[in-house]
Amino acid sequence: MNISNSEQLHKQAQQHIVGGVNSPSRAYKGVGGGTPIYMERGQGAYFWDVDGNKYIDFLAAYGPIITGHAHPHITEAITKAAHNGVLYGTPTALENKFAKMLKDAIPSLEKVRFVNSGTEAVMTTIRVARAYTKRNKIIKFAGCYHGHSDPVLVQAGSGPATLGTPDSAGVPQAIAQDVITVPFNDIDAYKEAISQWGDEVAAVLVEPIVGNFGIVEPKPGFLEQVNELTHGAGALVIYDEVITAFRFTYGSAQQILNIEPDMTAMGKIIGGGLPIGAYGGRKDIMEQVAPLGPAYQAGTMAGNPASMSAGIACLEVLNQEGVYQRMDRLGAKLEQGILAYAREYGLPVTINRLIGALTVYFSEREVENYQDAENTDGEMFAKFFKLILQEGINLAPSKYEAWFLTTEHSEADIDQTLDAVKKAFAAMSQ
Ligand code: PLP
Numbered sequence: 001m002n003i004s005n006s007e008q009l010h011k012q013a014q015q016h017i018v019g020g021v022n023s024p025s026r027a028y029k030g031v032g033g034g035t036p037i038y039m040e041r042g043q044g045a046y047f048w049d050v051d052g053n054k055y056i057d058f059l060a061a062y063g064p065i066i067t068g069h070a071h072p073h074i075t076e077a078i079t080k081a082a083h084n085g086v087l088y089g090t091p092t093a094l095e096n097k098f099a100k101m102l103k104d105a106i107p108s109l110e111k112v113r114f115v116n117s118g119t120e121a122v123m124t125t126i127r128v129a130r131a132y133t134k135r136n137k138i139i140k141f142a143g144c145y146h147g148h149s150d151p152v153l154v155q156a157g158s159g160p161a162t163l164g165t166p167d168s169a170g171v172p173q174a175i176a177q178d179v180i181t182v183p184f185n186d187i188d189a190y191k192e193a194i195s196q197w198g199d200e201v202a203a204v205l206v207e208p209i210v211g212n213f214g215i216v217e218p219k220p221g222f223l224e225q226v227n228e229l230t231h232g233a234g235a236l237v238i239y240d241e242v243i244t245a246f247r248f249t250y251g252s253a254q255q256i257l258n259i260e261p262d263m264t265a266m267g268k269i270i271g272g273g274l275p276i277g278a279y280g281g282r283k284d285i286m287e288q289v290a291p292l293g294p295a296y297q298a299g300t301m302a303g304n305p306a307s308m309s310a311g312i313a314c315l316e317v318l319n320q321e322g323v324y325q326r327m328d329r330l331g332a333k334l335e336q337g338i339l340a341y342a343r344e345y346g347l348p349v350t351i352n353r354l355i356g357a358l359t360v361y362f363s364e365r366e367v368e369n370y371q372d373a374e375n376t377d378g379e380m381f382a383k384f385f386k387l388i389l390q391e392g393i394n395l396a397p398s399k400y401e402a403w404f405l406t407t408e409h410s411e412a413d414i415d416q417t418l419d420a421v422k423k424a425f426a427a428m429s430q
Helices: 004-016 072-083 093-105 118-133 187-200 222-232 253-257 305-318 323-344 370-374 378-390 411-428
Strands: 039-043 046-049 054-057 111-115 137-141 179-182 201-206 236-240 263-267 277-281 350-354 357-361
Touching: 054 411, 072 305, 093 111, 093 277, 093 305, 111 118, 118 201, 118 236, 118 263, 118 277, 137 187, 179 187, 187 201, 187 222, 201 222, 222 236, 305 323, 323 350, 323 357, 323 411, 357 378, 378 411
Parallel strands: 137 179, 137 201, 201 236, 236 263
Antiparallel strands: 039 046, 046 054, 111 277, 263 277, 350 357
């Protein structure tokens, strides 16, 4: 495959943009380096790169592009918004309409507020929880990514429930000291954290279905116990649904799991591909936020007409009959096909899948938490990633990420993908 134009652009990028990329995961570091492919055009389930190569896309921009690239309904909405002026700095009727759509789809959202990214949404839920409870500590689960604000760039020390150490230079130790990290799906570790620090904890931050060390579902009863223990300690439960909102159903993971948090952070899909974040939850908690309450949060771009229009249009597409059933059917076909070829070529593969999102781990063992995901074979994944890219299949360049199906993938796309998987596995088994 000729990627000379990508190589040229990547040389230029490194002169102008730090590391050549505007988000580190795009740099192929997770797959042993190489030149990231520079895409030029996306349409439906496909990408074309700057050298004219065509790809079936399962990256979906790390989740948001659930209706495929340049979906006509969303494109029309964005075009209309552009003609009417993209930013007003005043309230608009679009914000009311979209807020009501989110509330109707996710009943725990008594009040919402729009921001510009998932990072902002999560960061603000933490501030609001601290304002409401007048406590500082946060509990989170190892390996879950919640954006790049200071309190969530903290990792666990050693031990099942530990106070954190900064995960990034520039995060003060004083902030890390207020963050407790426990393994996901380990209720004993959670109990230990609550019994040790419960009366200082403002909130627990949870990806109810994890998307950041692959797709990992909670064990039966785990989230129920987390809710009970957290509320028992007088703290709040925040669900980070930046990946999961509208990914598996028209609504959130909360409905699938039949459980409600006190607050929810969202992003990605709800922007229809434009920058967005939103947070919401119980009215009495949300009323902590300015201008009603003492917790400050603001945004020049927040609730802008272009993002609102794209988000509304995206949800309209997702609210059509059979959308998620179709992604589920194609997801199952992909999962079963990959597992069958793994068996045929004697490769250790485990797949976690829910509806149209799946992670292919090179491991014989099940993946239930971050440690399990870390133990899967990264070198094998890197080989697979590069082989399948050569066959025109675009995945996220990391063993921890999911493949995302869209409303636009077809049976034929899945068949072509499975042919590519077969070729890659055959090469890997040599
Ligand atoms: N929360 C989760 C669960 C995420 O996966 C991400 C991004 O991948 C974020 C928060 C941060 O969102 P953003 O990249 O829009 O700031």
